[in-house]
Amino acid sequence: MINRNRDAKFVIYQVLYIFLITILALKGAELNLSRVALEEETVDISVKDSLAAILDSLYALGIDFSIKIDPKVLDENEEMKQRLAELNRKLEAVKDFVPPPEEKEPEIIDEQTLLQSPISLKQTFIQNTWNIAKNSGTVPTRIIDPANPNNPIVTIPPGGEKRFDLQDQSEVIIKFGSQEERIKVIPNRPPEVDIELVTTKMSHSDIYVRELQRITAFTVKIIDKRPGQLKVTFSGPISVIGPQKDSKGNLVYNVSLRLASTETKYDDWLEINGDLQEADGRYKANFFFIVVDERTKDRVQVGDSFYFTDFSK
Secondary structure, three states, X not given: OHHHHHHHHHHHHHHHHHHXXXXXXXXXXOOOHHHHHHOHHHOOHHHHHHHHHHHHHHHHOOOOOOOOOOHHHXXXXXXXXXXXHHHHHHHHHHOOOOOOOOOOOOOOOOHHHHOOOOOOOOOOEEOOEEEEEEOOOOOOEEEEEOOEOOOOOEEEOOOOEEEEEEOOOOEEEEEEOOEEEEEEEEOOXXXXXXXXXXXXXXXXXXXXXXXXXXXXXXXXXXXXXXXHHEEEEEEOOEEEEEXXXXXXXXXXXXXXXXXXXOHHHHHHHHHHHHHHEOOOOOEEEEEEEEEEEOOOOOEEEEEEEEEEOEOOO
16 A cells, blocks of 8 residues: 555656646746646647646546645746846847957057158269268168178268269169168260350451450350369360359350451461351351360360451451
Protein backbone atom coordinates (compact mmCIF):
# COMPACT_ATOMS: atom_id res chain seq x y z
CA MET A 1 0.00 0.00 0.00
CA ILE A 2 2.81 2.38 0.82
CA ASN A 3 4.47 1.65 -2.52
CA ARG A 4 1.20 2.32 -4.30
CA ASN A 5 0.87 5.71 -2.61
CA ARG A 6 4.44 6.57 -3.53
CA ASP A 7 3.82 5.59 -7.16
CA ALA A 8 0.70 7.74 -7.22
CA LYS A 9 2.53 10.75 -5.80
CA PHE A 10 5.32 10.30 -8.31
CA VAL A 11 2.80 10.27 -11.16
CA ILE A 12 1.08 13.32 -9.73
CA TYR A 13 4.32 15.29 -9.49
CA GLN A 14 5.31 14.32 -13.01
CA VAL A 15 1.91 15.33 -14.36
CA LEU A 16 1.97 18.59 -12.47
CA TYR A 17 5.48 19.33 -13.72
CA ILE A 18 4.49 18.64 -17.31
CA PHE A 19 1.30 20.67 -16.85
CA LEU A 20 3.18 23.64 -15.40
CA ILE A 21 5.88 23.60 -18.06
CA THR A 22 3.23 23.44 -20.76
CA ILE A 23 1.37 26.44 -19.36
CA LEU A 24 4.59 28.45 -18.98
CA ALA A 25 5.54 27.67 -22.55
CA LEU A 26 2.12 28.70 -23.86
CA LYS A 27 1.24 31.61 -21.59
CA GLY A 28 4.52 32.90 -20.24
CA ALA A 29 4.98 33.47 -16.52
CA GLU A 30 1.35 34.54 -15.89
CA LEU A 31 -0.37 31.38 -14.46
CA ASN A 32 -4.07 31.95 -15.14
CA LEU A 33 -5.61 28.51 -15.65
CA SER A 34 -9.07 29.78 -16.52
CA ARG A 35 -7.64 31.96 -19.27
CA VAL A 36 -5.70 29.02 -20.68
CA ALA A 37 -8.87 26.90 -20.80
CA LEU A 38 -10.83 29.64 -22.52
CA GLU A 39 -8.30 30.49 -25.24
CA GLU A 40 -8.29 27.17 -27.03
CA GLU A 41 -6.57 28.64 -30.01
CA THR A 42 -3.36 28.93 -28.02
CA VAL A 43 -3.33 25.26 -26.92
CA ASP A 44 -3.12 22.36 -29.29
CA ILE A 45 -6.25 20.11 -29.00
CA SER A 46 -4.25 16.89 -28.71
CA VAL A 47 -2.29 18.28 -25.78
CA LYS A 48 -5.45 19.38 -23.99
CA ASP A 49 -7.10 15.98 -24.50
CA SER A 50 -4.04 14.14 -23.19
CA LEU A 51 -3.96 16.29 -20.05
CA ALA A 52 -7.68 15.75 -19.51
CA ALA A 53 -7.29 11.97 -19.79
CA ILE A 54 -4.49 11.96 -17.22
CA LEU A 55 -6.54 14.03 -14.77
CA ASP A 56 -9.56 11.74 -15.21
CA SER A 57 -7.36 8.70 -14.43
CA LEU A 58 -6.12 10.37 -11.25
CA TYR A 59 -9.59 11.24 -10.11
CA ALA A 60 -10.67 7.62 -10.79
CA LEU A 61 -8.02 6.44 -8.37
CA GLY A 62 -9.57 8.63 -5.71
CA ILE A 63 -6.69 11.05 -5.64
CA ASP A 64 -7.60 14.61 -4.97
CA PHE A 65 -5.13 17.46 -5.37
CA SER A 66 -4.99 21.21 -5.81
CA ILE A 67 -2.48 23.60 -7.34
CA LYS A 68 -1.21 26.53 -5.32
CA ILE A 69 1.13 29.12 -6.73
CA ASP A 70 3.61 30.79 -4.50
CA PRO A 71 2.85 34.55 -4.57
CA LYS A 72 6.55 35.28 -4.69
CA VAL A 73 6.65 33.71 -8.15
CA LEU A 74 4.12 36.23 -9.42
CA ASP A 75 6.09 39.07 -7.86
CA GLU A 76 9.27 37.87 -9.47
CA ASN A 77 7.41 37.47 -12.74
CA GLU A 78 6.15 41.06 -12.54
CA GLU A 79 9.61 42.34 -11.72
CA MET A 80 10.98 40.47 -14.72
CA LYS A 81 8.32 42.07 -16.92
CA GLN A 82 9.30 45.51 -15.72
CA ARG A 83 12.94 44.85 -16.43
CA LEU A 84 12.11 43.58 -19.90
CA ALA A 85 9.96 46.66 -20.53
CA GLU A 86 12.83 48.91 -19.40
CA LEU A 87 15.25 47.08 -21.67
CA ASN A 88 12.82 47.47 -24.57
CA ARG A 89 12.61 51.23 -23.96
CA LYS A 90 16.40 51.51 -23.93
CA LEU A 91 16.66 49.42 -27.09
CA GLU A 92 14.08 51.65 -28.79
CA ALA A 93 16.08 54.75 -27.81
CA VAL A 94 19.38 53.51 -29.23
CA LYS A 95 18.27 51.42 -32.23
CA ASP A 96 18.69 54.40 -34.61
CA PHE A 97 21.78 55.77 -32.88
CA VAL A 98 24.77 56.09 -35.15
CA PRO A 99 28.03 56.31 -33.27
CA PRO A 100 30.18 59.30 -34.24
CA PRO A 101 33.24 58.53 -36.36
CA GLU A 102 36.29 57.71 -34.42
CA GLU A 103 38.50 60.74 -34.07
CA LYS A 104 41.98 60.17 -35.36
CA GLU A 105 44.91 61.63 -33.59
CA PRO A 106 46.40 64.53 -35.53
CA GLU A 107 49.17 63.39 -37.78
CA ILE A 108 52.53 64.58 -36.61
CA ILE A 109 54.28 66.26 -39.51
CA ASP A 110 57.89 67.18 -39.53
CA GLU A 111 58.15 70.92 -39.14
CA GLN A 112 60.48 71.16 -42.12
CA THR A 113 57.90 69.68 -44.49
CA LEU A 114 55.86 72.87 -44.00
CA LEU A 115 58.63 75.15 -45.19
CA GLN A 116 58.03 77.16 -48.32
CA SER A 117 60.79 77.75 -50.80
CA PRO A 118 62.97 80.56 -49.38
CA ILE A 119 64.14 81.50 -52.88
CA SER A 120 61.47 82.87 -55.21
CA LEU A 121 60.92 80.52 -58.13
CA LYS A 122 60.23 83.62 -60.25
CA GLN A 123 63.81 84.77 -59.77
CA THR A 124 66.06 84.40 -62.79
CA PHE A 125 69.54 82.97 -62.53
CA ILE A 126 71.88 83.57 -65.48
CA GLN A 127 74.82 81.54 -66.73
CA ASN A 128 78.36 82.91 -66.84
CA THR A 129 77.74 85.91 -64.65
CA TRP A 130 77.04 87.03 -61.10
CA ASN A 131 73.65 86.46 -59.51
CA ILE A 132 71.98 87.57 -56.29
CA ALA A 133 69.74 85.35 -54.15
CA LYS A 134 67.73 86.44 -51.11
CA ASN A 135 66.75 83.91 -48.44
CA SER A 136 63.25 84.80 -47.23
CA GLY A 137 63.00 81.66 -45.07
CA THR A 138 63.88 80.81 -41.48
CA VAL A 139 66.62 78.26 -42.12
CA PRO A 140 69.96 78.55 -43.96
CA THR A 141 69.68 77.93 -47.68
CA ARG A 142 72.37 76.43 -49.88
CA ILE A 143 72.69 76.83 -53.62
CA ILE A 144 74.31 73.73 -55.09
CA ASP A 145 75.72 72.75 -58.45
CA PRO A 146 74.18 69.33 -59.32
CA ALA A 147 77.55 68.29 -60.72
CA ASN A 148 79.28 69.04 -57.41
CA PRO A 149 76.72 68.46 -54.62
CA ASN A 150 79.29 68.26 -51.82
CA ASN A 151 80.52 71.84 -52.25
CA PRO A 152 77.73 74.45 -52.15
CA ILE A 153 78.19 77.43 -54.42
CA VAL A 154 76.92 79.69 -51.64
CA THR A 155 75.14 79.43 -48.28
CA ILE A 156 72.66 82.18 -47.45
CA PRO A 157 71.61 82.77 -43.80
CA PRO A 158 67.92 83.27 -42.93
CA GLY A 159 66.75 86.68 -44.10
CA GLY A 160 70.09 87.30 -45.79
CA GLU A 161 71.17 88.08 -49.33
CA LYS A 162 74.32 87.02 -51.17
CA ARG A 163 75.93 87.50 -54.54
CA PHE A 164 77.49 84.49 -56.26
CA ASP A 165 78.84 83.49 -59.65
CA LEU A 166 77.53 80.83 -61.99
CA GLN A 167 79.32 79.21 -64.90
CA ASP A 168 77.52 77.14 -67.51
CA GLN A 169 75.12 75.27 -65.16
CA SER A 170 71.72 74.65 -66.74
CA GLU A 171 70.10 74.41 -63.28
CA VAL A 172 70.96 74.70 -59.60
CA ILE A 173 69.61 72.99 -56.48
CA ILE A 174 68.10 75.09 -53.71
CA LYS A 175 68.42 73.12 -50.45
CA PHE A 176 66.73 74.25 -47.21
CA GLY A 177 66.28 71.98 -44.20
CA SER A 178 65.54 68.50 -45.50
CA GLN A 179 63.90 69.84 -48.66
CA GLU A 180 65.27 70.82 -52.02
CA GLU A 181 64.07 72.35 -55.27
CA ARG A 182 65.61 72.87 -58.67
CA ILE A 183 65.73 76.20 -60.46
CA LYS A 184 66.55 76.62 -64.13
CA VAL A 185 69.51 78.76 -65.13
CA ILE A 186 69.03 80.66 -68.38
CA PRO A 187 71.82 81.31 -70.90
CA ASN A 188 73.56 84.65 -70.82
CA ARG A 189 72.46 86.10 -74.15
CA PRO A 190 74.86 88.22 -76.25
CA PRO A 191 74.42 91.97 -75.85
CA GLU A 192 72.20 93.89 -78.25
CA VAL A 193 73.34 97.13 -79.87
CA ASP A 194 70.68 99.53 -81.13
CA ILE A 195 71.72 102.61 -83.16
CA GLU A 196 69.10 105.32 -83.72
CA LEU A 197 69.33 108.45 -85.91
CA VAL A 198 68.14 111.46 -83.89
CA THR A 199 68.57 114.35 -86.38
CA THR A 200 66.87 115.38 -89.62
CA LYS A 201 69.82 117.36 -90.98
CA MET A 202 71.08 114.47 -93.09
CA SER A 203 67.77 114.40 -94.97
CA HIS A 204 68.50 117.79 -96.61
CA SER A 205 70.06 118.29 -99.99
CA ASP A 206 72.96 120.26 -98.47
CA ILE A 207 74.56 118.69 -95.41
CA TYR A 208 77.51 120.34 -93.72
CA VAL A 209 80.19 118.66 -91.65
CA ARG A 210 80.56 121.64 -89.33
CA GLU A 211 76.87 121.43 -88.28
CA LEU A 212 76.96 117.66 -87.76
CA GLN A 213 79.97 118.07 -85.49
CA ARG A 214 77.95 120.40 -83.21
CA ILE A 215 74.94 118.10 -82.58
CA THR A 216 74.14 114.56 -81.53
CA ALA A 217 73.31 112.73 -84.70
CA PHE A 218 72.91 109.18 -83.28
CA THR A 219 72.22 107.47 -79.98
CA VAL A 220 73.63 104.00 -79.38
CA LYS A 221 71.89 101.80 -76.83
CA ILE A 222 73.52 98.64 -75.50
CA ILE A 223 71.09 96.18 -73.97
CA ASP A 224 72.37 93.46 -71.66
CA LYS A 225 71.50 91.81 -68.31
CA ARG A 226 75.03 92.37 -67.02
CA PRO A 227 76.39 95.52 -68.69
CA GLY A 228 79.13 95.73 -66.09
CA GLN A 229 81.03 92.86 -67.69
CA LEU A 230 80.93 94.39 -71.17
CA LYS A 231 83.83 96.04 -72.92
CA VAL A 232 82.65 98.72 -75.36
CA THR A 233 84.85 100.21 -78.09
CA PHE A 234 84.07 102.21 -81.22
CA SER A 235 85.77 103.24 -84.43
CA GLY A 236 85.30 105.89 -87.13
CA PRO A 237 85.35 109.70 -87.29
CA ILE A 238 83.04 110.20 -84.35
CA SER A 239 82.82 111.89 -80.97
CA VAL A 240 81.12 109.84 -78.23
CA ILE A 241 79.62 110.98 -74.92
CA GLY A 242 78.58 108.37 -72.38
CA PRO A 243 77.61 105.92 -71.30
CA GLN A 244 74.55 106.92 -69.37
CA LYS A 245 71.99 104.44 -68.05
CA ASP A 246 68.35 104.59 -68.97
CA SER A 247 65.47 103.54 -66.69
CA LYS A 248 66.06 99.86 -67.56
CA GLY A 249 69.79 99.94 -66.89
CA ASN A 250 70.82 99.93 -70.54
CA LEU A 251 73.96 101.80 -71.62
CA VAL A 252 73.28 104.84 -73.83
CA TYR A 253 75.90 106.76 -75.86
CA ASN A 254 75.47 110.07 -77.78
CA VAL A 255 77.39 110.12 -81.07
CA SER A 256 78.44 113.16 -83.12
CA LEU A 257 80.56 113.47 -86.26
CA ARG A 258 84.25 114.35 -85.76
CA LEU A 259 85.71 114.50 -89.23
CA ALA A 260 87.70 117.74 -89.56
CA SER A 261 88.15 120.81 -87.45
CA THR A 262 89.00 123.01 -90.43
CA GLU A 263 88.20 123.12 -94.11
CA THR A 264 91.83 122.23 -94.91
CA LYS A 265 91.61 119.06 -92.90
CA TYR A 266 88.33 118.32 -94.61
CA ASP A 267 90.06 118.58 -98.00
CA ASP A 268 92.78 116.23 -96.73
CA TRP A 269 90.09 113.73 -95.79
CA LEU A 270 88.52 113.96 -99.26
CA GLU A 271 91.86 113.15 -100.91
CA ILE A 272 92.10 109.94 -98.94
CA ASN A 273 88.40 108.93 -98.92
CA GLY A 274 87.07 110.44 -102.11
CA ASP A 275 85.96 106.98 -103.28
CA LEU A 276 83.32 107.09 -100.54
CA GLN A 277 81.20 109.50 -102.55
CA GLU A 278 77.68 108.25 -103.29
CA ALA A 279 75.92 108.38 -106.63
CA ASP A 280 73.87 111.38 -105.52
CA GLY A 281 77.05 113.37 -104.78
CA ARG A 282 77.01 112.92 -101.00
CA TYR A 283 79.97 111.63 -99.02
CA LYS A 284 79.72 108.87 -96.43
CA ALA A 285 81.71 108.29 -93.24
CA ASN A 286 81.16 105.00 -91.38
CA PHE A 287 81.45 104.28 -87.67
CA PHE A 288 81.15 101.09 -85.57
CA PHE A 289 80.47 100.04 -82.00
CA ILE A 290 82.06 96.79 -80.81
CA VAL A 291 80.77 95.17 -77.62
CA VAL A 292 82.46 92.17 -76.00
CA ASP A 293 81.18 90.21 -72.99
CA GLU A 294 84.36 89.50 -71.09
CA ARG A 295 82.84 86.44 -69.33
CA THR A 296 81.10 84.71 -72.23
CA LYS A 297 83.42 86.14 -74.92
CA ASP A 298 80.40 87.05 -77.03
CA ARG A 299 81.28 89.81 -79.51
CA VAL A 300 78.82 92.11 -81.28
CA GLN A 301 79.68 94.80 -83.85
CA VAL A 302 77.09 97.25 -85.20
CA GLY A 303 77.66 100.40 -87.35
CA ASP A 304 76.02 103.24 -89.24
CA SER A 305 77.01 106.15 -91.50
CA PHE A 306 77.14 109.94 -91.63
CA TYR A 307 76.25 111.66 -94.89
CA PHE A 308 77.40 115.18 -95.92
CA THR A 309 77.99 117.31 -99.00
CA ASP A 310 80.52 119.94 -97.87
CA PHE A 311 82.42 121.23 -94.89
CA SER A 312 80.31 124.37 -94.35
CA LYS A 313 78.19 126.89 -96.21
